Amino acid sequence: MNLNGYIDHTILRPDCTMEDIEQLCREARQHQFAAVCVPPFHVKRAADLCEDSSVAVATVVGFPMGYASTPSKIEEIKRAIDEGVSEIDAVINICAVKSGNWNYVTNDIDSLTTATHLKGKQIKIILETALLTQEEIERVVGICLDKEVEYLKTSTGFNGGGATLEVVELLKRLANGKARIKASGGIRSRWEAEQFIKAGAERIGTSSGVAIIGG
Template structure:
């Protein structure tokens, strides 16, 4: 007997609609797919966040967008302004990218202040933040230091990747992030979780969220395994990760 139900898995999925070439028609189709599969959140391009929040109203799905995406090199002032705009547009979960250059430079005070600026805006509005490390460029020591900073700042999640770097989530990184983050900080995997087997594998490591564009495939497989009817008439919009 499986030790999970459908919602245990569907509420791990942040459905990604971040590919820059997605049309508004495709974004709308992606929103309907997310609603049909009852995922945790939809992470959408910032310009379409307000429409996303409107479409998700009345559901249990969170409206989410990106800050400083995808390379983290925006100034702190711009990241704060992005967060303020997103809050105004109905954002409930913010996926922000650290300043990768400053992490690699060892400028930890800058990195901490940069992350804090977004967390302050989001938490001030009663919403949550996922901090993206882009682990493919970092050493383990740098990842550990980011986990410590995020723990101190009370980030809601630490997240492996944007999906635009040279690699995605690895089991080694997920274990490291879980081990070195406080119990109040959750872990999100992004990049490489594309089927039910890999979703269950990261869940066993303590991951609570996964960025995914292959939502219909993963959750369709879960529904079949659990003996649930398939979800009919949904597009298979692929939008990142």
């Protein structure tokens, strides 16, 4: 299986440097990964480094907690797109989900998706599934499908567990072909990546992209 086109080559450590980003982008271009995913601070440099290549540039919004206000998330999206990203990975407001404030959750996802789509870009909604019940996952997925998000993403990798095969299979079933699945968090080997793809993931978010394709 050729895994290169599935990988979002990722570095989101709080202490990552410009040199780290430059290496990440070199590796992504060399191996023709689907995208790089970098902190908002490094977006402009990553966009410059990936220009004239097939590698998309993604960044995170409301990361990693998700409880930033909707207007602040929208400003993050606008700034990131202005600086060159083509994909947004945005965290849902988990506090609102846990509080049962579904009007807020719906408005948050709708606003983030609209802000992204108005600029012709794609959005991945991060559910942080390890913190949600199956009922909550099903309800959030329903909202995402109604708002026509491109991707359902399992996890940030920073809060609780990462991706599991069971949750990827669940998301794939719930999406029913209306959204793609990104598995993220704790995927470090080729065998793991292949299992997630077989389970239904169409993107793999990992900081171990080079090691994965090397087997």
